[in-house]
Amino acid sequence: MSQEFHDALIRSKRQSWIFILCFTLLLGGFVASLLLAWSDGAMTRSTQNGWKDFAHGAPMRALAEDLRQTPLANWLGRKQRELGWLALDDLGPRVSAGCPGWLFLNDELTVHPDGAHQAEARARIVQEIHHDLRTRGSQLLVVLVPDKSRVEAAHGCALPRSPRLEARYEDWKNRLDAAGIPWVDLLPVLTQVHQNTGAAFDRSDTHWNIDGARAAADATARELKNLGFAPATPIHFKIDTGTPQARWGDLVRLAGLEQLPESWRPAPDTVPLVNITSQAPDAAELGADALFGDSQDSRVTLAGTSFSRNAHFADFLAAALNAEVGNLARDGGGFARSMRDVLEQEQRASQPTPWVIWEIPERMLQEPLTAEEESLRRLLKTGATAPVPTM
Amino acid sequence: MVFASLEFLSLFFPLFLLSYAVTPKSWRNLTLLLFSWAFYAWWSPAFLWVLSGVTVLAWGAGLALGATQGEQARRWLLALSIAALAGLLAFYKYGNLVAESLILPLARAEGHELSWERLILPIGISFIVLQAISYIVDVYRRTVHVERDFIGFAAYQAMFSQLIAGPIVRYSHVEKELHGRPFDLRHIASGLRYFMVGLSMKVIIADTLAPVADACFAQSAPSFADAWLGTFAYGMQLLFDFAGYSAMAIGIGQMLGFRFPENFDSPYISRSIQEFWRRWHMTLGSWLRDYLYIPLGGSRVAAWRVYLNLMLIMGISGLWHGADSLNFLLWGLLHGLAMVIQRFWERHGGPALPGLLAWALTMLFVFCAWVLFRAPDLPGAWAMYQGQLGLHGFSLSEEIALVLRPVHLLTLMLASLAATWPLWRPHVRLPAAIGEALVFWPILGLFASAALMSSRGASPFLYFQF
Structure with a gap:
């Protein structure tokens, strides 16, 4: 022309x-x-x-x-x-369809060319932080969240999940074991939920559903108790489950379809309304050191990603522990941002938080390290975690 | 800044058009110059000195050549100014290669610990330098007048419409228009149409195919399907990216009253390598012919010299694209070899191949050679060639299946049809009313491109790196 x-x-x-x-x-x-x-x-x-x-x-x-x-x-x-x-x-470049009605995040399915090295680097970051927290008197528990496409493989149909991703979860578990870091294996837990109820994740959402979150929270609480956690002042929680309602998950939003008329969107999830409320502890249950109804030794801080902020995971965890949980997890915070917040908080605190739970999604393990993670790694290497830089 | 970006469409272009329209005719070159420098500086103001430096050097060299009478002095002036410009280009293009493969190892061998901060290539430097050289050579040859007006010359050198990635506009192409050009309804409308066509080529086709090509070339052991899909997708992406940019550049030039040379003429319908180079990046081809091939004797020398010249020119063409790896040089030499074989075949009375076979062989060669052009290094290219032979299995890998969506297959079909459109056009008969309506398809392309840009963000042109 x-x-x-x-x-x-x-x-x-x-x-x-x-x-x-x-x-x-x-x-x-x-x-x-x-x-x-x-x-x-x-x-x-x-x-x-x-x-x-x-x-x-x-x-x-x-x-x-x-x-x-x-x-x-x-x-x-x-x-x-x-x-x-x-x-x-x-569905755009970030979302893939599995079996009818099932959506998956492509980040889970992406093979990163240098993934093994990135996973190793992240394992070292966790190891350094584990060491750092221990020297301050805190105990770290890692919660590894397996991919939705791994747990819900039966709903994947023609979803292209590379065989190169198969060992990702297992490899990282081995790294944590080798480093002596306590961790919670959620794969059998969520697989069990999948087998019992049909699904541990929402169909249109990246995250676990109510059943998955509750089972994950229970397993995490069990592991923390095995490590010696015991609430000085047990708090009881009341869990009310309401009628299920239609809800479109974050994958519909990520595909840019959330403003379409409802009948034109991908199928919604049916999510029960859950209300979890704490109840005042009985006087008889107050521990000897809980002069004003609390105890410094049973504080729990939760770091992590949107998994910790979805489907009432943090509330279920608090209920399973019979203790308040300080939730510092961040939506879209990636692997390390919320842990950076925890470290900052620890720098400022007069007394360390005795229990730190770090929820890490499998899909983030092999992603290229962000500038923030690189900077955190350098700081940890030099042993100078304070002050943690704000990116 | 790139044309296919929201900052160009929502800020730069409206502001420029408004300013240009209200500027008196005699001041329009200044408006064009200031906006062109702003356009260049948008990416990184620190590199504006490269553009302005080259401009001052070429303008000054032109004045000096015009004022010098003695032939020997003129020749020296020419050689010095070309050496300065080529030296600047070589510094940026090959500095990293020389430092990392020669200077640093030598220094280490002698026990010195040197460090090297990698050079960042100023965008469009290859095009800027080629234009400057062509002006100086033309002044030396007395085929163009010396431009005494700095603003006019700087506007030519910096013209934002083709500054970054061509077409390579010689001074003789725009000499007359720099001193007076139309800015009217007809030029604006037809230029706009050309711009919209280019934008659609870039955004709707090239940018859509980019993730597929990227994913295939990122495979360490691509399968047969991965390798051929990647080769085909990249070949189409490159054509529509580069030809799209050229169309936008020519369209903007036309709106402003300039007549830039065409840069592409359906290269994927070529039936020989020579024909391919008459249709692909035509302004580079003609630049190499006029400023290198013909001075070396062209085709009027002994056969072996012709073959040598062809290899040399194509090798230089490869090196012009870059030297961070040997791939570009090999790509150029491969094309040179193909041309030599074709010349040899014709010279010795080899029979002409049937049209379809000639086309298929030419395209097979061109697309396979693109692998060298796109792969990050030689091992990467080698892996793709192994994949094309099926040495890593045959089926599409999961990594590619994840990226590949129906829209990519549709786009590949559309690209194939558009790239070979001159072959189909004579056979397509449309009712007059539909034909009339189709005049306006670029408007649809404009809005679709704007929507895609808003959804994906801007992506740079492939030829920005050269």
């Missing part, structure tokens, strides 16, 4: 104006959308970055990121995903 070809195609002024008007409409829309985002204070990355590292283009990259969040860009992006789903059943 040459310039002459395009010249020849546009034969009238009317045709010329149609091209110019459509282009102006799009450009004008983007400009208006940008101004709107600016006036709403939504250009957060640009504002935070300012002119920092101008010579190497950092403000421009921040602006480019912000532009993707403007209303028109958001709307166009969503429409593209919705059209892809309606026309081709396309």
Whole structure:
């Protein structure tokens, strides 16, 4: 196609104006959308970055990121995903479909070329943190969460899970064993839930369902008690289960389909409403050292990812332990961010938290180390965990 | 900055068009220059000195050549300025290779511990330097006038529409337009249409295929299916990425009243390697012909010299693409060898192959050679070739199956159809009304591209790295 070809195609002024008007409409829309985002204070990355590292283009990259969040860009992006789903059943690059109604996160299925080294590096980070916490008087318990595609393999149908991922869970368990780090094996626990109830994970969500979370919490509590945990002042919890309701999980959101009419979206999960409330301990149960109804020795801190913040895992854990659990887990926090928070908290605390539970999803073990993890690793290597840098 | 990005469409382009439209005619080169420098600096302002330095050097060399009468002095001036420009290019392109494979090992052998911070290649430097050299050589040959107006020359050298990845615009192509050009409805509309076509090629086809090609080339032991899928996907991605960029560049130039040379002419319908190079990256091919091949004697010398020249030119073409590994050099030499074989065949009266067979053989060669072009190093390319022979099994691996979606297969079909469209076009008969409506398909492509960019984010052009 040459310039002459395009010249020849546009034969009238009317045709010329149609091209110019459509282009102006799009450009004008983007400009208006940008101004709107600016006036709403939504250009957060640009504002935070300012002119920092101008010579190497950092403000421009921040602006480019912000532009993707403007209303028109958001709307166009969503429409593209919705059209892809309606026309081709396309769930986008991050979500795959298994058996009918089952969605899976592609991160679980991605084979990382240097995965073994990354897993080893992470095992060393855990080992260093375990050592660091012990010297402060804290006990670490690692909770390894197996992939949904591993536990729910029966619902995978043609899901392409590479055989190279098979050993990932087992290898890491062996690393923890070799390092003498206590850990909870959730694979048999969740497999049992799958066999008993049909599923340990939600169909449209990355995370475990209520049954899976409860079983995982019970297993974690058992392991912690085996390590010597005993609540000085047992707290009892009341668990109420309400009627199940339809709910679309995070995979539907990740596929960009959450705003489609309900009947056009992938099938929802049916999730019971659960309410867990703590009840005041009986006076007779107050321990000798619990002068004001609490005890410094039975505090439990939970670090981890969105697994610890979904399906009431932390509440079930508290109920199984008969103790309050301080939940520092972060949604989207990755492997180490919430543990960094725990270490920061420990730096500030006058007394160490005696029990630290670290929930780690299997899918994160072989991902390339983030800058934050690299920095944490360097700090741990030099034995200077304080102050932990904020990334 | 890239054209296929939200920052270009929502910030740069509207602001530029508005400023350009309200600037008086005689000041438009200045507006074009300032916006072009801003466009270049967007990626990394620290590298603006490279562009401005090359511009000052080429402009100054042109003035000096114009003012010098003696032929020997002119020749010296030419040689010095080309050496300075080629030296700059070589420093950035081959500095890492020389430092890491020569200087550092030598220093270590002598007991010195040196460290080397890897050089970052300023984007588009290969294109910027080639344009500057072509101007100086043309002034030396007296085929163009010396440009005394710095703003005009700097605008030519920096023109954002083709600054980063071509087409390689020679000064003679735009000499007249730099001093007066139209900016009217007809040019804007047809330029816009070309821009929209290029944007669609880049975003809808090239960027869609990119994850598939990347995943296949990331396999350490690709199967037969992985290797051929990766080879095919990359061949299509590269064509639509590069040709898409060229179309956008030419379209923007046309909107502003420039007439840039075409850079692609359906290369995947070629029936010989020579024909392929007449259709692929045409401005590089003609640059190499006019500034290297012909000065070396072209085809008017003895047969063995012609063969040697062909190998040399294609080797240089390979090296021009980079030297972080030997792949580019080998790729160039491979194309050179194919050209030599073709010349030899024709010279010695070899029979012409049937059209379909000639096309199939040419495409097989071109696509297999792309493996060297894309693989990160020689072992990577070797693994792909082994995969193509089925040495790592035949079925599609799970890693690729995870990435591959129906949309990729549809895009590959669309790409194949579009890449060979001139072959089908004579056989397609559409009702007049549909034909009329199809004039406007690029508008649909524009909105689809905007939606895809919003959903995926911008991805750089493949030729930015060269």
